[in-house]
Amino acid sequence: MTDKHPLINVNGLTKMFGELKALDGVSFSIEPGEVVALLGANGAGKTTLINHLLARVTPDSGTISVANHKPGSYAARQLIGTVLQATQIPSNLTIYEHIELFTSYYPNPMTIEETLSLASLDALKNRYFDTLSGGQQQRVFFALAVCGNPNIILLDEPTVGLDVNARREFWNCITELKSRGTAILLTTHYLEEADALADRILVLADGKLVQQGTSESIKQKLGGKRIRFRSTKTIAEWESSIDMVRFDLRGGYFDVISESPEKLLCALLKTDPDLFDLTVDQISLEDAFLNLSVLGTKHLSTSAITSKEHAA
Amino acid sequence: MNTQINKSNYDAKAVYWLESRAELLKTFRDMGFTIPSLIFPAMFYIFFGLVFNKSAMSGQMPSYLLATYGVFGVIGPALFSFGVGVASERQQGWLTLKQCTPMPISAYFFARVVTAQVFGLIIVFSLFILGAVFGNVELTRTQWILTLLCLVIGSLPFCAMGLWLGLTLSAKAAPATVNLIYLPMAFLSGLWIPIQLFPEFMQSLAWIFPAFHLSQLTLAIQGFHLKFDLIWHLSILVLMTVVFFFLAFRAFKKMSIN
Numbered sequence: 001m002t003d004k005h006p007l008i009n010v011n012g013l014t015k016m017f018g019e020l021k022a023l024d025g026v027s028f029s030i031e032p033g034e035v036v037a038l039l040g041a042n043g044a045g046k047t048t049l050i051n052h053l054l055a056r057v058t059p060d061s062g063t064i065s066v067a068n069h070k071p072g073s074y075a076a077r078q079l080i081g082t083v084l085q086a087t088q089i090p091s092n093l094t095i096y097e098h099i100e101l102f103t104s105y106y107p108n109p110m111t112i113e114e115t116l117s118l119a120s121l122d123a124l125k126n127r128y129f130d131t132l133s134g135g136q137q138q139r140v141f142f143a144l145a146v147c148g149n150p151n152i153i154l155l156d157e158p159t160v161g162l163d164v165n166a167r168r169e170f171w172n173c174i175t176e177l178k179s180r181g182t183a184i185l186l187t188t189h190y191l192e193e194a195d196a197l198a199d200r201i202l203v204l205a206d207g208k209l210v211q212q213g214t215s216e217s218i219k220q221k222l223g224g225k226r227i228r229f230r231s232t233k234t235i236a237e238w239e240s241s242i243d244m245v246r247f248d249l250r251g252g253y254f255d256v257i258s259e260s261p262e263k264l265l266c267a268l269l270k271t272d273p274d275l276f277d278l279t280v281d282q283i284s285l286e287d288a289f290l291n292l293s294v295l296g297t298k299h300l301s302t303s304a305i306t307s308k309e310h311a312a
Numbered sequence: 313m314n315t316q317i318n319k320s321n322y323d324a325k326a327v328y329w330l331e332s333r334a335e336l337l338k339t340f341r342d343m344g345f346t347i348p349s350l351i352f353p354a355m356f357y358i359f360f361g362l363v364f365n366k367s368a369m370s371g372q373m374p375s376y377l378l379a380t381y382g383v384f385g386v387i388g389p390a391l392f393s394f395g396v397g398v399a400s401e402r403q404q405g406w407l408t409l410k411q412c413t414p415m416p417i418s419a420y421f422f423a424r425v426v427t428a429q430v431f432g433l434i435i436v437f438s439l440f441i442l443g444a445v446f447g448n449v450e451l452t453r454t455q456w457i458l459t460l461l462c463l464v465i466g467s468l469p470f471c472a473m474g475l476w477l478g479l480t481l482s483a484k485a486a487p488a489t490v491n492l493i494y495l496p497m498a499f500l501s502g503l504w505i506p507i508q509l510f511p512e513f514m515q516s517l518a519w520i521f522p523a524f525h526l527s528q529l530t531l532a533i534q535g536f537h538l539k540f541d542l543i544w545h546l547s548i549l550v551l552m553t554v555v556f557f558f559l560a561f562r563a564f565k566k567m568s569i570n
Contacts, residue, residue: 078414082412082413084405085405086405087404087406087409088404088406090401090404090406092337092341093334097337100330104323104327104330105413106322148414
């Protein structure tokens with residue numbers, strides 16, 4: 001970590017919605033200029049967390065600070081730009097007029113031209129919101145979030161429902177913003193999005209922060225490689241002959257994730273010299289994520305321990 | 313980038329001006345709102361004040377109805393701009409997004425008051441011109457000015473009422489509900505037909521409507537009111553404004569904090 005003060009500091013954040021624990025002891029911080037992806041399935045608590053940072057929800061316990069200010073305070077609101085989910089913009093104003101208005105709210109904003117070019121909206125500035133495509137509309141929200149030149153941008157599922165091209169165009173805007181030194185916290189359930197954009201990934205499952213690190217380190221924690229092959233043996237035969245390894249049968253292929261693939265390959269070939277269609281791949285973030293949030297925290301804690309032992 | 317807040321480039325007045333301009337542009341471009349709300353009061357006044365009853369009340373009907381249709385004209389934009397406009401922007405998540413910015417929330421409400429007032433002014437002037445040109449309405453200069461002031465300031469209680477409705481109703485229910493309040497209230501307050509022509513129990517019923525009290529104050533400028541002490545109308549109107557603001561404030565708090 002750097003010696004700078006974190007821009008966002010969340011400590012032991014817990015929130016109940018009735019019987020449901022929406023957030024359970026979440027702690028993390030975001031440094032200036034960092035891009036952090038908050039990854040999790042629907043209902044994992046991503047939006048609730050964002051809403052806490054915007055003071056739209058008050059915590060049951062725990063603390064949150066935005067550059068040492070209280071969330072929702074005037075000072076905090078000047079430092080944060082936001083793209084929320086499922087917002088509609090009044091359609092009777094042009095994109096230019098909307099950006100001009102939002103720009104006036106901030107003490108040190110970008111010029112309107114800068115905002116338009118950062119969000120690739122130059123050609124669309126005189127259009128009305130409801131004449132734009134989904135991807136273009138999302139870039140308008142992005143423009144409204146960045147026009148005040150904030151130190152941190154919160155993006156709540158900014159590319160949900162966009163096609164591949166629109167998503168990539170949006171990523172370009174984020175990359176451009178990142179190069180200006182703005183800290184970004186985005187929630188997403190697209191793994192490739194987190195992989196492509198984020199310096200660091202926080203994985204949220206059932207309100208708990210189950211993992212954080214770079215996408216590389218998260219992949220690493222689950223063991224580096226994924227081995228696939230076909231064989232005439234059954235899963236039970238495999239599991240009885242090789243200890244401590246979980247075999248999955250998917251579409252006729254056996255699937256094994258391993259931290260020490262070389263050793264495992266020897267054992268596999270010894271057990272069944274006739275196995276075929278063998279491939280060894282780098283584990284995808286998707287595999288890592290499935291293991292982290294679907295198998296739950298129990299599996300994770302054991303895998304965290306083994307990876308620690310492995311490192312030691 | 314610095315985290316210090318530098319206020320040097322920030323102009324609070326500009327926010328109020330741009331917010332108001334945006335609100336006016338947005339509203340005027342909505343032809344489905346602009347045309348009916350500007351035309352209805354004038355049209356009603358032409359039918360009931362200038363065509364059919366011109367010689368009633370010994371020729372004073374156009375003058376009387378100028379005041380009551382003026383009330384009808386200014387409360388419409390106040391109720392609709394706040395009631396329907398706020399409800400739909402609230403439900404679109406637009407109001408929430410704005411609340412996450414450093415925009416002072418007062419600028420948002422200020423802009424809506426300005427918009428309602430601009431619409432109100434256009435309506436009142438159109439009635440003044442119709443009345444003076446086609447209805448032989450002859451008021452002193454003081455009476456014209458007082459009528460205008462009374463109507464413009466008198467629209468504020470309806471802004472508060474509309475705001476409360478806008479913060480509580482769903483976007484879908486708002487237009488119908490606001491109409492259901494606006495039109496019966498207008499009739500039962502004696503804005504379309506002079507209240508003197510109502511049966512006695514309906515005259516008493518009118519006391520529950522803020523529009524009745526505003527119409528009595530406006531009519532008093534020409535001496536057409538029911539001759540109750542004006543302080544009653546004024547204090548009831550002020551009291552209703554305070555109650556509606558309180559209800560709106562409570563709804564606003566409830567909306568923004570969980």
